Amino acid sequence: MAPKDKEKRGKDTLKNPKGTRDWSDQDSTLLNDIFHQIRTVLSRYSTQLDTPVFELADVLKGKYGEDSKLIYDLADQGGELLSLRYDLTVPFARWLAMHPEVREYKRFAIGKVYRRDQPAIAKGRMREFYQCDVDFAGSGASTMWDSKIVAIVVEVFEALEWQGHYTIKLNHRKILDGIFEVCGVPEDKIRAISSAVDKLDKSPWEKVRTEMVETKGLDEAVADKIRTYVVQRGEKWQGSKELLESLKKDEALQANAKAKQGIDEMEVILRILEVLGAHRDISFDLCLARGLDYYTGIIYEVVTEGSAPATVNGGDAQQVQAEGKSKKKKKELTEDDDRSDDPSVGVGSVAAGGRYDNLVERFLPGSDMQCVGVSFGVDRIFSITKARLAQGKKFSYVSSTATDVYIMAFGGKEFSGLSAERLLIEQMLARAGLKVEYSAKDKPKPQLQFKNSEKCGAKYAVILGEDEQARGEVRVKELGLPDGHPEKEGVLVKLENLVSEVTARMKGLEVTEKVKDLEVAK
Amino acid sequence: MAPKDKEKRGKDTLKNPKGTRDWSDQDSTLLNDIFHQIRTVLSRYSTQLDTPVFELADVLKGKYGEDSKLIYDLADQGGELLSLRYDLTVPFARWLAMHPEVREYKRFAIGKVYRRDQPAIAKGRMREFYQCDVDFAGSGASTMWDSKIVAIVVEVFEALEWQGHYTIKLNHRKILDGIFEVCGVPEDKIRAISSAVDKLDKSPWEKVRTEMVETKGLDEAVADKIRTYVVQRGEKWQGSKELLESLKKDEALQANAKAKQGIDEMEVILRILEVLGAHRDISFDLCLARGLDYYTGIIYEVVTEGSAPATVNGGDAQQVQAEGKSKKKKKELTEDDDRSDDPSVGVGSVAAGGRYDNLVERFLPGSDMQCVGVSFGVDRIFSITKARLAQGKKFSYVSSTATDVYIMAFGGKEFSGLSAERLLIEQMLARAGLKVEYSAKDKPKPQLQFKNSEKCGAKYAVILGEDEQARGEVRVKELGLPDGHPEKEGVLVKLENLVSEVTARMKGLEVTEKVKDLEVAK
Structure with a gap:
């Protein structure tokens, strides 16, 4: 292929499909923190059911009324005719109908669903998006379960620390x-x-x-x-x-x-x-x-607050306030993200559901299975949580993505680079739960290592040298200390004490930072 | 639609697509336990990247040689031409090429991939299956990373407690x-x-x-x-x-x-x-x-041991042994599952990878990004782990799916059913990490509740009665105690002490069971 053609093709294909997104870095971490909170609650009351991303086309046919036109079909390449799932509810009904011996079933499901809709990213309308459902099915299902599903919704939003905001x-x-x-x-x-x-x-x-x-x-x-x-x-x-x-x-x-x-x-x-x-x-x-x-x-x-403005309901004070606040943040939020996370744009409801007593019967005539459930719009929950984080709200379950330690190695002319030793120290610290970075170069230059440690915002450096190595020691240095600080050059630590030393210092730092936060708050 | 047509249609569509499976109950729990172990290790050294399940058809075109015929295409319903991803590697290369400003990236990914192959379920060859990848990409990637990926593989299989078995x-x-x-x-x-x-x-x-x-x-x-x-x-x-x-x-x-x-x-x-x-x-x-x-x-x-027999390599002793052992278990293993989990059938390798230095360049001519990574075959790891569990091997990270407590309510003629109260007790115990069951009926009969508590193998019953309720008490009863046991009828516990009482008893029971295990082992 001529280089020119290559470039052209490269450009054409260098995107993800319309209405989809890649989840990376902080977004991916936050999404997983949210999933973890939701999953923790749902697994208390149900077990996970994971169905394929596609179903026989006939399974979905006639289940979504007018919206059936939004279903993605797979190409007919021989064999079964397939469609991508439109939600997690119909696959659950299909599963229940396939297992008529199951008389009572409580399941949750987490997965992506597909709608060939016109994407409206600012409104949180994507072609591929996550849903997280919990549904109870039984032949004698009563108001107990109606209430229980609502109570689970409350428990989920409490776990997400949304109290008073929904x-x-x-x-x-x-x-x-x-x-x-x-x-x-x-x-x-x-x-x-x-x-x-x-x-x-x-x-x-x-x-x-x-x-x-x-x-x-x-x-x-x-x-x-x-x-x-x-x-x-x-x-x-x-x-x-x-x-x-x-x-x-x-x-x-x-x-x-x-x-x-x-x-x-x-x-x-x-x-x-x-x-x-x-x-x-x-x-x-x-x-x-x-x-x-x-x-x-x-x-x-x-x-x-982030849901679509309620015209008839008059838009309550809380919502208006959130809109005012978030406008200031809008630019910041959208800079590194192709979707607007401004909570004022109105992403619709963040969870919805109800009782549906006849769906299983459509697959299995005569079935008396009755269902009640709820679907959480995880992408929307994510967007709103991210926007609130940007506004300074703290959530205890959100993982830090900051680097704790940067590992460096210095040496003279014949310097080996101490690659194996840097990896060993990374392994020790990472297994202890610390976020660690290091240069992937065999013999990295000192300048580069200092620059990178700054760039990733590491709190500590662990510095390896060949002499110290021979004595079984490394240097631990808090980064960013002012000149003249007694520990500006770091302290020597025996390798076997490194993990406990660094974790103890990290905890000390956290305490110091909390005190600082309190002081700022005053 | 005439009832006859309805039934026919029902039957035709009552299946999941060929080469796919639904993950439910114990299988789903075990799969998640395995994911949790793998994710814990991978997240120490990389961040998660989650790409869409489909890519532009052109992204996948020409990347898989002869196997390109196995790619699932979506139907042309207008708009972009899309294909289901065939692996997690090419989407990662596409992402790297879309982000040329990223000079170094360590990512893991967990997701299903799609191959329109002839399914061979016993061999673990599915059309939809999970992959879990970790890949490091950088412009100066060195042997450090080659080693590091192998070290991660070791750490994953140690976390899966496969030591000595791979x-x-x-x-x-x-x-x-x-x-x-x-x-x-x-x-x-x-x-x-x-x-x-x-x-x-x-x-x-x-x-x-x-x-x-x-x-x-x-x-x-x-x-x-x-x-x-x-x-x-x-x-x-x-x-x-x-x-x-x-x-x-x-x-x-x-x-x-x-x-x-x-x-x-x-x-x-x-x-x-x-x-x-x-x-x-x-x-x-x-x-x-x-x-x-x-x-x-x-x-x-x-x-x-579960990988495909190695003819030239002579099939080592361990493998032959596993084959002999597992034959006895074969029937048991396949009874409640449509795929044979017999480890002797040979599911191929459970992880594989290597260095691939030119893939990103195919999307972004001139790119110097070099990559090294590994892909874990999670479905196969699952099958082998499940088979080993059936052979009596224990893994410390495998969650119990057994019911801890069954909640019952008894009353006289005017009995309300105490539904709200049963749900409250469920909520208290479930939040404390216990697996709880109860009848979904508003006014369940005593017989039914005893039968169900046996069926789900609950260790304890918590019994509500209207008199006890009025005094703020419930009855905690260990199930299956012999006649004449002093606690055969259970003990009365104040509602506020219920959680601590039951968890303490559960722990006591665990200790007793471990002692029993040890005695059996002797």
Whole structure:
């Protein structure tokens, strides 16, 4: 190939596919810290199920309504026709149907899913993104599990240290359907009207009403009656309980079988959440409807300051504050990243789910498996956490990516480079949990080593010399000490004491830094 | 859809795609335990890079020689032409080429890769399988890194507790190429002869010789001269050092520039491995050639008792023993699994890699990035570990999947079911790290709860009753105690002491079981 062609080809292919991203360095570390927190909680209550990234095309067919056009198909290269998974829920239903002997199953799943959508990176809409789901399936699944999934959501966001920064919006499909019946929505219009109601978190009532009346042919009086219900939001726990009480007193709803069942279930669910201490950030919200057709009971959605601005809900004070704050940081955040991590752009909900009792039956006619679950939008949780870190918020579970120790070797004219010895010291320190760097050159120049140690921000240098080596000693030097400091030139340490010496010094440094932090805070 | 059609469709789609598997229950837990061990080691020396599951088709094109036909393409649904990744190496090279400002990078990656091959499940050949790679890239990469990657391999298998059960076969492409030159192989035949030599671990010399002479047109005398070299295997450390010494004394090789450079590098690499204490399970093996074209320096391959039988190498005693042992277990192992985990079937190498200095340049002409790395075959490591577990071997890092506690609730006629309270106790115990089960029914029958607690093998029951509940107490009962045991009916515990009481009892039980194990061992 001529060099010119080579270059051209090189340029064309030097990218990752549209709507995907490579996770590297600090982003990758933070993502893994987040996964670790979520996994720790989910594995308390479920076991992991890992399904292939593709399914038989027929498994996905007809499961996503209009969104089926977003499914990635594999090329027909002979053999089975395959599609990339669109979510983790349908593969779980497929697995349950393949194992009819399993009568009860609690599983979590972590994996990438694929949607051939127009990517909108700033909104967190990618073609390949992580989902993390937990779902409980059983033949006699009850409100216990409805509550338990919500309690797990709370436990996850507590593990992520988001306390006070998120709201779990809660509603019940049976209550909603009951309301529609009571208001006089014809049965064949209920799903369409429900999905119009779902837009109330983004659109004002007038727009939604127009959709109901003009597009979907609903009677105006019926639409206005719906309004009296769906504007009711139970703000946090107190408001949620009050809303429940008012629904219990609503004679029209109590006379409707569906609504009554939904309200009764909601009462049990709220009581259980209170016993579990998982009730504080709940908001019972009658305008939450969720898009997917297959929900049959409780539904929920977790929103945070970084979620899409809620027009009808008025955008609460916290959110506005976050928007103001983050604007200053915007430039900084986007410089080394191709997606805007400004939390004010609104990435939508960070977790959502509900009860879906008929999905398994679609694979296995006659199955009575009922499911309830939640899906965490890990990419969005990542973006918001990263933005908060940039704003100075600390999370105890976030790993440091800073270099602790830089290993150097110096010598005279006949210097061997002490490569093996540097690697040995790296191995000792790395096994003790320290982040270590060194030059990969066989005989690195002193200047280069000092420059690199600065560049990676190492706190300590461990310096090898041939004379010290012969005596079984190395020099430990805190970097950045002022001239005249008694330990400016470092201290000699026996090799066998190196790990304990450095870790003790690192801890001392941490204490000093914390004291400094406190002093700055004062 | 008519019910009949529905059933038919249900049946057709009720499978996972050919050559893939679902990871569930104990398998999933064991796989994660293995990942955790590998990740712990790799993250000491590198950071994770996670690339998309698909790449632009052009990125993969022309990188895998004949195996390119095994690449999965995505359907052309408009937009970019995409293919599923075939390994984790080419995406890493693509990433390095996209980031020419990065002059040194150490990364690990964990992910599934895709090969449209004929699946041979018993041989561990799947269409979707996990790989776990660690690669170092730099412009001045030296023998330090060659050694370091091998030392990481040792550290990983030590973390997996495979000591004494594996061998790292080591060779050097420059030595091999030098040998071929010295023996008189024409330059244009070197790669073809090299790949014939690579078959010596599976085929006898006569067959390989026939391939060289008849298929590849090599002179008979040249083939016989090659034999004198490639049968040389340095058995373990002592043999490896002896082989190196004999090559250093081989005047013909010392006179060949390539061979000399390879031998000199090998000497440094072995010396560093000894300093790092990573030398014991090395076997310097001149017949190791590795199939891939792109290797340019050190190459290695890790084999274990479960790896493919080595015909020419004579099948060592350990392997034969494992084959004999595992035959008895075969039925047991395959019963609940669609793939044979019999370690004697030979799953090939469990890790392999080497130095490849020109791959990045193929994406970025003029790049001087040189790479060395290794890929762990995690599915195979899993199969062998699972088989060894079934043979009674213990691994300290393997999580128990046994249920610790089953929570029950009993009551009279007006019994509420104590659902919220059972969930609260589950939450308390699960957060303390215990595996907990309970009935998902609102008002479970006593019989059912006892039956389920037995079925899941719970060690303890925590029993709730309404009277005890009112007093803030629950009953803790060790299951399976003989009649007449003083604690047969369990003991009453205050709710606030429950976690400490159960964990203390669990620890006591562990101690008792260890004593029992020791007694059995005697």
